[in-house]
Amino acid sequence: MNVQPQATAAAKSPRNGSRLRTNALALAGAFAVIALPLLSGNGYIIQVASLAAIGAIMAVSLGILYGHSGQLSFAHAAFYGVGAYTAVVLHTQHGVNFIVSLFAGAALSGLVAFVVGLPTLRLRGNYLAIATMALQLGISEVFVNAKITGGSVGILGIVRPTIAGFSFESPFAYYVLLALAAVLVFMLAHYIVHSRAGRGLAAIREDETAAGVIGVDVIWYKVSIFTITAMIAGLAGGLFAYQLEYVSPESFNLDWSIAVLSMVIIGGKRSAIGAVVGAVIVTIVTQLLFSVGDLQFLVYGVWIIVIMLFLPEGLVSIWGMVRRGATSEVGL
Amino acid sequence: MVSFVEVVIAAASFGAAFALLALSINVIYSTSTVLNFAQGEFMMLGGMLGWALYSAMGLPYWLAVVLIAGGMGLVGLAEYVLVVRPLLLRRAADIAIMIATFGAAYVIRTATALGMGRVERPAKPPLGQTPFVIGGVPILPQSFVVIGITCAVLILAWWLYSRTTLGLALRAAAFDPDGAQLVGINVDRLNALTFAGGGLLAGIAGLLISPLSYASPWFGITFAISGFAAAIIGGLGSWPGAVVGGIILGLANALMLRYVSGQWGTFATFILILLVLYIRPTGIFGERNAAKFGTV
Numbered sequence: 001m002n003v004q005p006q007a008t009a010a011a012k013s014p015r016n017g018s019r020l021r022t023n024a025l026a027l028a029g030a031f032a033v034i035a036l037p038l039l040s041g042n043g044y045i046i047q048v049a050s051l052a053a054i055g056a057i058m059a060v061s062l063g064i065l066y067g068h069s070g071q072l073s074f075a076h077a078a079f080y081g082v083g084a085y086t087a088v089v090l091h092t093q094h095g096v097n098f099i100v101s102l103f104a105g106a107a108l109s110g111l112v113a114f115v116v117g118l119p120t121l122r123l124r125g126n127y128l129a130i131a132t133m134a135l136q137l138g139i140s141e142v143f144v145n146a147k148i149t150g151g152s153v154g155i156l157g158i159v160r161p162t163i164a165g166f167s168f169e170s171p172f173a174y175y176v177l178l179a180l181a182a183v184l185v186f187m188l189a190h191y192i193v194h195s196r197a198g199r200g201l202a203a204i205r206e207d208e209t210a211a212g213v214i215g216v217d218v219i220w221y222k223v224s225i226f227t228i229t230a231m232i233a234g235l236a237g238g239l240f241a242y243q244l245e246y247v248s249p250e251s252f253n254l255d256w257s258i259a260v261l262s263m264v265i266i267g268g269k270r271s272a273i274g275a276v277v278g279a280v281i282v283t284i285v286t287q288l289l290f291s292v293g294d295l296q297f298l299v300y301g302v303w304i305i306v307i308m309l310f311l312p313e314g315l316v317s318i319w320g321m322v323r324r325g326a327t328s329e330v331g332l
Numbered sequence: 333m334v335s336f337v338e339v340v341i342a343a344a345s346f347g348a349a350f351a352l353l354a355l356s357i358n359v360i361y362s363t364s365t366v367l368n369f370a371q372g373e374f375m376m377l378g379g380m381l382g383w384a385l386y387s388a389m390g391l392p393y394w395l396a397v398v399l400i401a402g403g404m405g406l407v408g409l410a411e412y413v414l415v416v417r418p419l420l421l422r423r424a425a426d427i428a429i430m431i432a433t434f435g436a437a438y439v440i441r442t443a444t445a446l447g448m449g450r451v452e453r454p455a456k457p458p459l460g461q462t463p464f465v466i467g468g469v470p471i472l473p474q475s476f477v478v479i480g481i482t483c484a485v486l487i488l489a490w491w492l493y494s495r496t497t498l499g500l501a502l503r504a505a506a507f508d509p510d511g512a513q514l515v516g517i518n519v520d521r522l523n524a525l526t527f528a529g530g531g532l533l534a535g536i537a538g539l540l541i542s543p544l545s546y547a548s549p550w551f552g553i554t555f556a557i558s559g560f561a562a563a564i565i566g567g568l569g570s571w572p573g574a575v576v577g578g579i580i581l582g583l584a585n586a587l588m589l590r591y592v593s594g595q596w597g598t599f600a601t602f603i604l605i606l607l608v609l610y611i612r613p614t615g616i617f618g619e620r621n622a623a624k625f626g627t628v
Contacts, residue, residue: 072427119606122613126367126568129430130560131605137557138599145595254553258434265428294446301438305415308432312424 034179038172046171048287053178054240055279057185059263060272061232064189066261067269068198069225070205071121074257075132076233078139079109081252083234084241085149088158098161102238109234110227112139117226121219124208136254143249154248158241171243178239182276185232189272192228201225259286262304268316277315337469339590340583345475347582348482349541353559354566354574355489356533362506362569364523365426366416369433371534372556373440378404378538379455379547380448387456400539401532408531411436412524420523437552445549457543478540485536486575493571502526506569534559554598558585561601565608567618576616580604 037049062076086105090096096104116135123131143149160169168174192198200221203211212218241247263282267274285303289296311317353375360368378400385396415436419429459473493499505512505522513519538547538555545551562581566573581601588600608616 066427116606119610123609124613126426127564127609127613127615129367130557130564131602131609134557134561134598134602134605137553138596138602141596141598258431261427262431265431295442297438298442298446301435301442304435304438305432308424308428308435309415309418309422312419312422312428 030183034183037175043171046175048283050171050175050178050243051287052280052283053175053182054236054243055260055263055283056182056276057236057239058233058260059267059275059279060182060185060189061229061236062260063264063267063269063272063275064192064201065225065229067264067271067275068193068205069201069222071222071226072125072129073132073226074129074254074261075136075139076229076260077252077254077256078136079113079230079233080237080240080256081139081143081249082109082112083237084247084252085143085155085237086234087238088155088241088247089148091161092155092158098163098242102235105238106231106234109237110231113230114223114227117223117230118219121222121226133254136257140249140253143252149249150247152249154246156246158245158247160242160245168242174243178243181235181239185235186272186276188232192225193272197221197224258304262307266307266311266314268314271314271316274314274316281315335590338471339586341469341471341475342589343583343586344579345472345478345544345582346541346585347579348479349537349544349578350558350562350581351575351578352482352485352537352540353534353555354562354578355486355571356530356537357559357563358569358571358574359489359533360526360530361563363502363509363519363526364416364420366420366429366433367426367560368411368416368527368530369430369556369560370411370436370440371530371559372554373437373444373552374404374407374531374534375538375541375555375559376547376549376552377407377440377444378535379542379551380444380453380538380549381535382539382542383453383455383547384448386458387454393458397536397539400535404531404535405528406531407440407535408527408529409524411531412527416527417520417523437556441549441552448549450549452546452548455542455547472544474540474543478544481536481540485533489533490571498525557598557601561605564615564618565605567612567615569619570615570617573615573617580608 037045066072083105086108087101090101090104091098120131144152160174168177200216203216204218208218263278264275267278289300292299357371381400385391386393415432457474463470463472501517505519509519562577566577584600584604
């Protein structure tokens with residue numbers, strides 16, 4: 001739009017029309033993809049689809065933090081865990097309203113991120129990566145050792161909620177809730193990335209010093225996006241706790257942070273749709289790996305190495321290759 | 333007072349082992365700028381092999397040391413050839429290499445657990461368990477072994493880096509890889525060599541530390557965060573930094589263990605990282621050059 005500022009309304013409208021059509025098509029496509037697992041009527045497929053939806057929320061939010069804003073964090077699973085434990089303690093153990101508990105979990109995750117983010121985000125590059133890894137392992141230690149989290153045993157006896165008189169106890173109904181949350185987070189990500197703040201964050205990613213010079217409040221932007229993405233992770237954690245109906249520290253450790261990072265990289269770092277696709281692929285592969293028993297983590301390690309070897313720039317690079325191939329055939 | 337001296341000696345022993353690990357991280361990082369997250373697993377594997385060869389099979393200690401040094405060198409080389417080199421050749425982003433080294437870590441951890449059992453193993457110290465009493469302070473003989481061998485390795489490494497042609501090539505490649513390539517230094521071969529060296533050093537660190545706790549296939553990640561914390565506290569790529577970072581971390585660990593509890597070690601490590609890097613964002617001996625932050 002900025003390229004042709006003097007374009008008339010008449011010239012604009014067909015383009016707007018085509019964009020509307022694209023949006024409508026995308027919406028219909030998304031709706032079909034979300035509805036597909038429901039139509040299967042299969043409990044296992046719903047379970048995998050639910051975990052994929054949660055993975056997608058995590059990958060989209062880490063995609064904003066790392067892919068879009070350039071702040072590498074290995075602590076995303078820690079914030080996910082804070083959200084999960086908070087929601088369970090409030091709703092299941094103290095009978096607080098489910099939605100309120102969910103958002104309280106997100107808020108506490110955000111608070112933790114804000115407090116540790118101020119000193120941590122002064123660091124850059126490899127130093128930030130290692131510091132957030134220590135943060136992740138430190139918070140994992142809290143989950144294992146604290147009383148309120150049930151220690152290494154965790155918390156059992158979680159029952160899916162009833163919201164406004166409608167019971168989400170069935171995994172099918174709960175899946176609809178998860179899919180709805182994933183769509184909302186996806187839209188929020190789109191809004192953040194394309195906002196004025198989103199452009200500031202992109203400037204920080206490209207060159208922190210230069211961004212500061214042109215007037216971006218670097219530390220405030222970095223801490224804000226760290227807090228916001230941690231809140232989204234906390235929300236995903238709360239939703240996850242009620243999907244699995246059981247929480248334990250193993251669900252919130254460094255391995256999960258690495259898995260979410262691999263989703264983001266497979267998706268091509270900066271693409272929200274890519275992150276969703278990455279989440280679906282990684283979730284399916286991880287679930288399939290349960291069948292190899294003891295060898296699970298060995299095969300998982302090999303899978304991570306192989307996917308990095310063949311797709312270091314993510315699936316988006318394949319899409320790019322296909323598009324280039326197609327256009328050169330047409331002769332454009 | 334006596335208990336304080338004990339804490340200091342424990343700190344020096346753990347600090348020496350962490351310094352070795354941080355050194356092994358820096359050896360690899362300074363030539364290839366790869367953060368190899370499998371190095372905690374190298375250290376774990378060194379400890380497990382030490383238990384298997386010396387405690388369980390009863391080989392002489394010197395033979396165990398030689399076998400572990402050679403074997404872990406080969407493990408490091410294998411990781412370079414199979415995982416890191418193909419990614420470097422593709423000029424893959426640092427993050428892709430990082431995640432791939434985590435893949436290597438999973439493979440080593442799972443293979444060790446499957447091959448040698450999933451339990452903690454008591455590793456036998458080579459000089460026995462009877463503490464020497466010096467000035468009323470009981471000191472475990474293993475403390476002398478750890479500190480002594482670490483000092484020997486540091487002197488050897490310093491000699492190699494500062495007094496040999498190979499060391500000159502390594503320093504040239506660390507300073508400017510493309511320039512080194514241009515004057516006829518085979519950087520690929522040097523990278524292979526540093527991965528072998530990194531495996532060797534981390535393996536020895538694991539062998540040395542295992543009699544002070546246990547050997548277990550699950551210790552790799554704890555070792556990794558201690559080694560990487562020591563490396564960034566000292567300054568990534570800096571040799572004196574590795575030693576100082578290792579000692580600071582060892583001291584913090586020993587104080588936590590003695591006066592607070594063993595349950596919050598990693599949380600304390602995180603706080604320590606923040607405290608030191610708040611004052612110096614690139615570590616105590618790190619260069620204050622933005623390019624040295626790494627480009628993830």
